Amino acid sequence: MRNTLLKATLMTAMAGTGMGEASAADFRKNPFTLAYDGAITKNEQGKVxxxxxxYTLNGMDISANVYTPANYDPKKAYPTVVVAHPNGGVKEQVAGLYAQRLAEQGYITIAADAAYQGASAGQPRSTDKPAYRIEDIHGMADFISQYAGADSKRLGLLGICGGGGYSLAAAETDKRFKSVATVSMFNSGRVRRNGYNDSQLDTLQQRLQQASAARAQQAAGGEVLYSGDANLTDEQIAKLPFDLYRQGYAYYWKTHAHPNSTFKYTTSSLLELMRFDATDQIELIDQPLLMIAGSKADSLYMTQDAFAKATGTQDKELFIIEGATHIETYWVPKYVEAAIAKLTAFYGKTL
Incomplete structure (x- = not known):
């Protein structure tokens, strides 16, 4: 059933997005539907x-990819990293890229689709509640800790974009994670509550009313309402006020598109999202912490805010990638190289 649904989705995506020409990282040309440059196309002995x-998490089927390093020997013990994907992203995009690149450095890694999203189970689709996303991270740790060759005593965490905010929350209490890192961290609660760059403070109560009405409609058996998804023209995208949104549309809908990836989330999810903040209780993080962001990212303020509030750890570093925007840390080779080099050194020291 899963394969049938995926094939149907792939065909719909090709028809619906006008992807007659191959994108920069075309999922259709990869047997694992990976959508990033340099992705694995086949498993070969001696390579990643x-x-x-x-696996099952709280009764739901979770879809994940595990990456093993070159010359992997299941009888050995390898440092291991859990990778949490961005909001709207799936394991085949940037989370997979970073998981593969870390595996090239000798780590076992796992990237899983969040419950209710991607190829994982859960209804209604695209439910995006912080408690669920945090539980997804705990669940990845549960699974990979039992994987042959994974050293559960050397378990690290990497969160990208929204996955970065949820990783901070997970690491506050889950001390299986010996160190935690983020790339282009996105504080989902703050943005859903206040707007991007705190630009929607004056409509907060109105949006809460809309979310409450959406939940009431859903509970009554009515149509599930969604937010965050739109079919925009190139001209409309160019007029969006923030680099993150302009470049995000290009990444997710064009150059690195995947049919399981969508910007949308259930409007009723806002009831939970708008009372969440990735920095709540962040002082509980006592593990080594590395936060990476681009100097030109208009999301940088979220990383800086979280870093300043992370007072519980004596080992923390804010690493700025000069010239990079938020989305460019997902795929631009020189910025990915800079992030991977820093992550490799960080995990090498802390795991």
Whole structure:
């Protein structure tokens, strides 16, 4: 059933987005539907391999990819990293890229689709509640800690964009994670509550009313309402006020598109999102902390805010990638190289 649904989705995506020409990282040309440059196309002895897996979390089927390093020996013990994907992203995009690149450095890594999203189970689709996303991270730790060769005593965490905010929250209490890193951290609660760059403070109560009405409609068996998704023309995208949104549309809908990836989330999710903040209780993080962001990212303020509030750890570093925007840390080779080099050194020291 899963394969049938995926094939149907792929065909719909190709027809619906006008993807007659190959994108920069075309999922249709990869047997694992990976949508990033340099992605694994086949498993070969002596090289980094990818292992699609499924496991159960709270009664739901979770779809994940495990990456193993070159010359992987299941009888050995490898440092291991859990990778949490961005909001709207899936394991085949930037989370997979970073997971593969870390595997190239000798780590076992896992990138899973969040419950209710991607190829994982859960209804209604695209439910995006912080408690669920945090539980997804705990669940990845549960699964990978039992994986052959994974050293549960050397378990690290990497969160990208929204996955970065949720990783901070997970690491506050889950001390299985010996160190935590973020790339282009996005504080989902703050943005859903206040707007991007705190630009929607004057409509907060109005949006809460809309979210409450959406939940009431859903509870009554009515149509599930969604926010955050729109079919925009190139001209409309160019007029968006923030680099993150302009470049995000290009990344997710064009150059690195994947049919399981969507910007949308259930409007009723805002009831939970708008009372969440990635920095709540952040002082509980006592593990080594590395936060990476681009100097030109208009999301940089969220990383800086969280870093300043992370007072519980004596080992923390804010690493700025000069010239990079938020989305460019997802795919531009020189910025990815800079992030991977820093992450490799960080995990090498802390795991």
């Amino acid at each position: 391999n990818i292992h699609p897996v499924n």
